[in-house]
Structure formats: C-alpha cells, structure tokens
Amino acid sequence: MSLNELPTLPEGLVAVVKKDCPTCELIIPLLIGLEKETQLTVFTQDDPDFPAGIDDRQFDEELAFSWHHNIETVPTLLAVEEGKEVSRTVGWSRSNWESLTKIPGLGHDLPDQRPGCGSLSVDPSISPDLELRFGSSSITARRVEFAALEDTHEALFDRGWTDGLPVVPPSEARVAAMLKGTTRSPEEVVASIPPDLAPCTVEKVAINAVMAGCRPEYLPVVLAGVEAVCTQTFNMHGLLATTMPHAPVLIVNGPIAEQIGMNSGNNVLGQGNRANSTIGRAVQLVIRNVGGGRPGEVDRAAFGSPGKVGFCFAERENDSPWPPISTMYGFPAGTNTVLAFPGEAPRNLVDQLSRDPDSLARTYAANLISIQHPKLVLGFDAILAVAPDHSRVFRESGWSREQLAARINELTVRPGHELVRGAGNIPEGIPEGMKDSDLPKFRENGLHIVHCGGAAGLFSAIIGGWVNGEMGSDPVCVEITP
Amino acid sequence: MTKVLDPTNEATPADIPRAARPETLDGLTVGLLDISKPRGDRFLDRIEERLVERGLRVERFRKPTFTKPAPVDLRHEIATKCDVVIEALAD
Numbered sequence: 001m002s003l004n005e006l007p008t009l010p011e012g013l014v015a016v017v018k019k020d021c022p023t024c025e026l027i028i029p030l031l032i033g034l035e036k037e038t039q040l041t042v043f044t045q046d047d048p049d050f051p052a053g054i055d056d057r058q059f060d061e062e063l064a065f066s067w068h069h070n071i072e073t074v075p076t077l078l079a080v081e082e083g084k085e086v087s088r089t090v091g092w093s094r095s096n097w098e099s100l101t102k103i104p105g106l107g108h109d110l111p112d113q114r115p116g117c118g119s120l121s122v123d124p125s126i127s128p129d130l131e132l133r134f135g136s137s138s139i140t141a142r143r144v145e146f147a148a149l150e151d152t153h154e155a156l157f158d159r160g161w162t163d164g165l166p167v168v169p170p171s172e173a174r175v176a177a178m179l180k181g182t183t184r185s186p187e188e189v190v191a192s193i194p195p196d197l198a199p200c201t202v203e204k205v206a207i208n209a210v211m212a213g214c215r216p217e218y219l220p221v222v223l224a225g226v227e228a229v230c231t232q233t234f235n236m237h238g239l240l241a242t243t244m245p246h247a248p249v250l251i252v253n254g255p256i257a258e259q260i261g262m263n264s265g266n267n268v269l270g271q272g273n274r275a276n277s278t279i280g281r282a283v284q285l286v287i288r289n290v291g292g293g294r295p296g297e298v299d300r301a302a303f304g305s306p307g308k309v310g311f312c313f314a315e316r317e318n319d320s321p322w323p324p325i326s327t328m329y330g331f332p333a334g335t336n337t338v339l340a341f342p343g344e345a346p347r348n349l350v351d352q353l354s355r356d357p358d359s360l361a362r363t364y365a366a367n368l369i370s371i372q373h374p375k376l377v378l379g380f381d382a383i384l385a386v387a388p389d390h391s392r393v394f395r396e397s398g399w400s401r402e403q404l405a406a407r408i409n410e411l412t413v414r415p416g417h418e419l420v421r422g423a424g425n426i427p428e429g430i431p432e433g434m435k436d437s438d439l440p441k442f443r444e445n446g447l448h449i450v451h452c453g454g455a456a457g458l459f460s461a462i463i464g465g466w467v468n469g470e471m472g473s474d475p476v477c478v479e480i481t482p
Numbered sequence: 483m484t485k486v487l488d489p490t491n492e493a494t495p496a497d498i499p500r501a502a503r504p505e506t507l508d509g510l511t512v513g514l515l516d517i518s519k520p521r522g523d524r525f526l527d528r529i530e531e532r533l534v535e536r537g538l539r540v541e542r543f544r545k546p547t548f549t550k551p552a553p554v555d556l557r558h559e560i561a562t563k564c565d566v567v568i569e570a571l572a573d
Contacts, residue, residue, distance in 0.1 A: 142488040147558030152484045161489055170487045198491035207489045289489040 007065045009085060012039025013101060014078040016060070016071045019050035021117035023092050024075050028053065030097075030107045038101065045074065045120045066121035067130045073116040077101075091116035128177040138186050139172055139179075141203055156211075161289055163281070163309055167211035178206040181216030182223060183482050190223055191230035193291030194237035195298040200226065200290045205282070208289055212282035212310070217260045218275055221338060224480040225250050225283040225312070228340035235473045239342050239466060240293045245303040246466035249343035249383065250280050250312040251450060253324040254336030256480055257314035264314035266454035269346050269385070269461065280310030305345040313452060319388060320451035321395035328401075328445065329477035336480035341383055341448060342466040342473040351390070352458040357397045360390060361404060364460065365411035369441050371464040375419045375429040377412075377439045381446040381465035381475065384408075387453030390460050405447045412441035443468065448475065483554055504566060511539045513564030517548040522570035529568060 015031055017024035028051040034040045041056045045066060048059035060066050069078070073090035079100050080086065089096040093113040097106050121130055146155045152169050156162055168174065179186055179202070186203035193200045202223065209222045229236045229248045239246055252262055263273035271277060287293040295301065301308070317324055317333075326337040351363040364384060372380050386394075394404060416437045421429040430439070446468060453461070466472050504510060512533055514526045530540050541563050545552050552560075560567055 139487065142492050143485050144488050145554045146484040146486070147555045148483050149555065149558050149562065150484075152486075155484075156486075169484060170489060171485065172487060175487050193491070196491060196493065198493065200491070204489065204491070207487045211489055285489065290491045292491065292493075 006068045009078070009080045009083055010041040011080055012041070014041050014043065014080055016043045016045065016066060016074055016076045016119070017051060018045040018074045018117070018120055019047040021074050023114045023116045024051070026110060026114060027075060027092050027107065030110065034101065037103065063121045063126070063130055064134060066119055067134050071119045072122050074119050075116055128173040131176055132173050137172065137176065139175060139203060140187065141207060161211070163284060163288065165309065168213055170207045170210040174210045175203070175206050178210050178214065178216050178219055179203065181219035184223065190226050193230055193286060194293065195240060196292040198290050198292070200286060204290050205286055208285040209282040212285050213274065213278040214282050215274070218279050220480050220482055221252060221256065221260070221279050222282040224338040224478050225279060225340065226286050228338055228476045228478045229283060231476050233474045234340055234342070234476045236287065239473055240287065240299050242466065243300050243302045244466055245301050245305045246342045246344050247305065247308040247311060248280070248283060249307065249341045249463060250283065251325060251339040251341065252312065252314045253317065253326040253339070254334060254480065256336040262314035264316040264452050268313050268452045276313050277310065280312030282310070284308065284310050307343070307345055311343065315450050316388070316452045321391050322401040322449070322451060325448060325450050326477050328448070331477065331479065337477050338480060339475060339477040341475045343383060343463040346385065346461045346463045349460045349462055355393060357394050357399045357404070358407065360393055361407045362411055365408045367462060368408065369412050371462065373428055375423065375426060377419060377430060377441050378443050379467055381442065381448065381468050383448045383450055383463040385450050385452050385461040385463065387457055387459055388455050389458045391451055401449050405449055408447060409440040409442050413438050507538055507566065510565035511541060511563060513541045513543055513560045513567035515560065515567055515569045516542070516544040517569060517571065518545050519548045519571065526570045
C-alpha cells in the first residue's frame with residue numbers, strides 16, 4: 001500500500017485506541033465483549049500489545065490509518081459498511097456507543113461517559129511530519145542537503161542566508177506547517193522582490209518566515225508586509241539602495257494583532273515579543289534571500305539602523321484616543337492591516353511637565369523640526385508615537401489626530417529665508433527660490449501619529465522618514481487577508 | 483543529514499563552481515576515490531604508491547556504488563580531509 005493511499009477500512013466496527021489514555025484503558029473489557037459479539041477491529045497507536053485480550057489488533061505504528069481517517073480523539077469508534085464509514089463516535093458515551101453498535105446495555109459497569117484523549121496523529125510534535133509523509137506535498141523549492149558532519153547553523157550562515165543572527169533551519173516539515181497559516185496557495189506569486197525583481201511565491205515567503213522564527217499564524221501579516229513594501233509607491237528598491245539608514249517599519253492594526261500576541265504596549269519598539277521581532281525580520285529576509293538585497297551590495301546604507309533586522313509593532317488601539325492609523329488610508333476601524341513606513345531608528349522625546357494639549361504639541365513640534373536637518377522641510381515624513389501618559393491629555397481635551405497633526409505642523413512653520421542654503425552659515429537647506437514662503441516641516445498627511453507604548457512614562461517617540469513622494473517612498477497600507 | 487528548503491530565488495545554480503587547480507601537489511593531501519567499479523582499486527593502489535614515493539599524504543575513499551552520486555557525507559569528508567582528489571573510472 002502506498003503511504004498516500006487511504007488505508008482500507010475493515011468491515012463492522014473499528015476502534016482506535018492508545019495505551020496512554022485512561023478512557024481507552026477503561027473500555028478494554030467492553031471491547032473484549034464487543035469482539036466476541038460482533039465484527040470488531042482495534043487499531044492501537046502506541047503499543048502493539050495493547051489492549052491485551054483483543055485478537056484482531058492492528059498496530060498503527062506509522063499512524064497512517066489514524067491520519068488518513070482523520071482520527072482526532074481516542075477512543076474513536078467507527079461503524080463500517082461495504083468499506084465506507086457510516087458513523088463514528090469519540091470518547092466513551094454509553095448512549096452514543098449503543099446507538100452506533102445497535103447493542104443495548106453496553107458497559108453497564110462503566111460511568112455514563114468519559115471524554116477521550118488526543119489521537120497521536122494530531123499531536124503537534126508529530127502531525128507536521130505525518131502531513132509530509134501522507135499528504136501530497138506541493139512544496140516546490142529546491143531541497144538543499146547538508147552533510148551530517150556539517151553544523152546546520154554554520155551551513156546556513158555560510159550560504160549567506162541569514163542577517164547575522166541564527167535562523168531556524170527551514171525544513172520541509174516546518175515550512176509545511178507554516179503554510180497552514182494561510183489559505184493562499186503556496187505557488188501564488190505575492191510580489192516581485194527588489195532588487196532582483198524576483199517573483200516571490202507564498203512558499204518562498206513561508207520558508208523565510210520559518211527562518212525568521214515566525215509562527216504559522218503570523219504568515220498572513222508577513223505576506224501583507226511583503227506586498228506593501230514591494231509596491232511602486234513604497235519603492236523598496238530605492239529604500240534599499242539609498243545611503244540613508246531607513247528600512248520598512250511595519251505597523252499592524254486590527255484584531256489580528258491581539259490574536260497573534262503582538263505587543264503594542266510596554267517596550268513596544270524593543271525586544272522580547274516573538275511576533276513583533278520575527279514578522280519584520282521575515283520581510284527583511286525575503287528581501288535579502290529572494291530579492292538579493294544585501295548590505296554592501298545593492299544596500300548602500302552608510303549607517304543603517306538596528307531596525308533593519310526587522311521593525312514591526314502593533315498600534316495600541318484599545319485605549320487610544322484616536323481611530324486606528326489605518327483609517328488615514330481609508331480602511332474602516334477593525335480591519336486587519338499592515339502599514340509600511342520607510343523609517344529610521346526611533347528616538348525618545350521627554351515632556352514630563354506639560355498637562356495641556358497645546359504645550360505638548362509645542363514640545364512635539366520643537367523636536368520634529370530636527371528630523372534629518374532643521375533646515376530641510378516638506379521632504380521627510382515622520383511617525384510620532386504617542387504613549388498613554390501623553391495620549392490621555394489629548395483624550396481628555398478631545399483633540400483628534402487631525403487636529404493635533406495640524407497644530408504641530410502650524411507650530412513648525414518658519415520663514416523660508418531662515419531655511420535656504422547658506423542661511424545661519426549652513427550651506428545645507430532648501431533651494432533659494434523658496435525664501436519668500438512660510439513653510440511647515442511636513443507635507444499634508446506626512447505626520448503619522450500612532451498610539452503605542454507602556455502605560456507609564458510621560459514620553460513620545462519619533463521615527464523619522466526617508467525622502468517622500470516621487471523621488472523616494474510613500475507609506476503603503478494593505479489589508480491582511482487570511 | 484539535514485535537508486532544508488532553499489530560501490533564495492534559486493537564480494544561483496545549485497552546482498558549486500570548480501575549485502581553483504593547485505600549481506603543485508607539494509604539501510597537499512591527495513584523496514583517492516574508488517567509485518567501486520571493478521579493478522579501479524588496482525589503478526588507485528598504483529597511484530598511491532607513486533604519490534607516497536613523492537612524499538605526499540594520501541587518503542583513500544570508496545563510494546558504495548558507482549551507479550549513484552557519492553553520498554553527501556562522503557563528499558563532505560573528502561572536502562574536509564583533502565586538497566585534491568583523484569577519482570578512478572577504471573573498468
């Protein structure tokens with residue numbers, strides 16, 4: 001019999017049991033009685049000698065029977081007629097077993113019912129391997145063999161597949177499990193990945209997500225992140241090739257953030273949360289491995305930033321004074337989205353004394369002016385990350401996000417003659433032709449105010465943007481689909 | 483043996499380019515790989531004598547069968563222990 005074929009069902013009754021299940025132990029006398037009265041075959045998962053006293057006992061050592069017949073619980077009792085399952089019951093329930101076997105008074109000395117145990121074939125440590133062995137693998141990526149004497153982790157470094165940190169070896173079983181995280185087909189092309197503009201399938205994203213340390217439920221977010229950064233609008237090629245330090249900053253909105261355990265609170269931009277740490281890293285590994293974007297090659301960053309390993313976090317929506325940031329891009333609140341922003345490393349901003357919204361706006365404006373250069377305006381966007389101790393002030397005074405952004409931008413306005421090249425004895429600055437205009441720091445919608453961070457600390461944070469618009473990159477928000 | 487899936491765009495061929503040829507064998511370790519074809523060992527025995535006479539270090543290896551590529555572990559062992567390798571295709 002081929003491993004991929006459905007194992008034949010014996011006629012009559014079929015019970016699937018394992019020794020390591022108290023309910024299975026409990027019903028042994030009942031099974032012995034049934035074998036005498038009817039046609040019964042018992043499949044045992046973990047011990048060929050269990051249950052003692054049964055003659056027609058089949059050892060399902062490979063778990064092929066259990067896997068192919070979708071056994072999720074032991075004991076499971078099947079009724080088979082002409083090779084087809086006609087009914088099944090799981091665990092021990094006198095009434096269910098009586099109705100399935102059509103034999104009254106079964107197990108009169110047993111309790112009325114007992115729940116069963118998990119089938120070995122659905123044990124999370126075993127089922128991915130069974131899926132590989134018995135399922136039809138549609139994974140098409142090239143298989144690469146390492147010798148037994150090679151250290152797998154060293155081999156992965158040697159091939160240039162890591163960002164300098166260890167990666168999880170992308171075995172076929174792990175990738176198959178990762179692909180369960182999405183309903184999308186493995187061969188579907190997600191995007192062309194710069195700089196090589198290589199077509200990237202869901203499967204290739206899954207391989208890199210395994211390496212980054214993602215869990216399967218993160219995969220839809222990674223896929224959306226890859227889609228967002230590989231748009232013309234986001235211009236990942238330029239962002240990679242620039243000598244500036246920026247990289248994709250991914251902000252997740254919607255219920256999925258909480259469902260997959262993302263951090264939007266304490267230490268939100270830091271380490272320690274698996275989803276935050278690995279989703280951004282997976283996107284970066286896709287760019288490195290599928291796109292061929294490596295530092296010192298097409299990546300020409302003079303400094304780079306720690307965020308280039310991966311930079312991803314969730315907005316703190318539950319107690320935010322504002323709707324999700326994704327609403328700026330037309331998505332209704334409650335939509336699962338990823339916003340890709342071309343950002344640099346965050347820096348903290350202290351104001352422990354302001355208690356009214358206008359004074360906080362002044363603090364923000366004074367700090368935001370310095371992004372890239374105090375004399376360069378309109379060309380760079382920014383994320384302003386506002387923590388709860390600051391956001392409370394805006395909630396209590398009823399300031400909307402738009403009102404705050406407008407007030408900050410108003411406070412950044414300076415006369416062009418102070419900003420032009422040469423002004424203040426600094427050659428850097430805006431072109432001479434703009435000297436007669438009064439100019440704010442940010443273009444319309446350039447300032448992205450995001451609610452996140454721990455509940456204690458009268459701080460906000462700034463993440464400066466890369467060159468915006470046609471010459472550079474515009475933020476892109478995409479919906480996360482299952 | 484560990485098997486992983488290639489995370490790249492697979493534009494780079496899986497075949498690795500040939501190593502640079504050494505100018506001289508002096509001081510190098512020579513691997514002699516018997517592919518298990520009949521009498522290949524006799525040819526390699528003679529080669530070994532000649533190389534040892536020249537003061538070279540020789541390591542002997544044998545493929546399980548000439549019908550299949552050398553197992554990855556054997557290839558790795560040869561690459562680890564030797565600088566050059568001579569393979570006997572005798573019949």
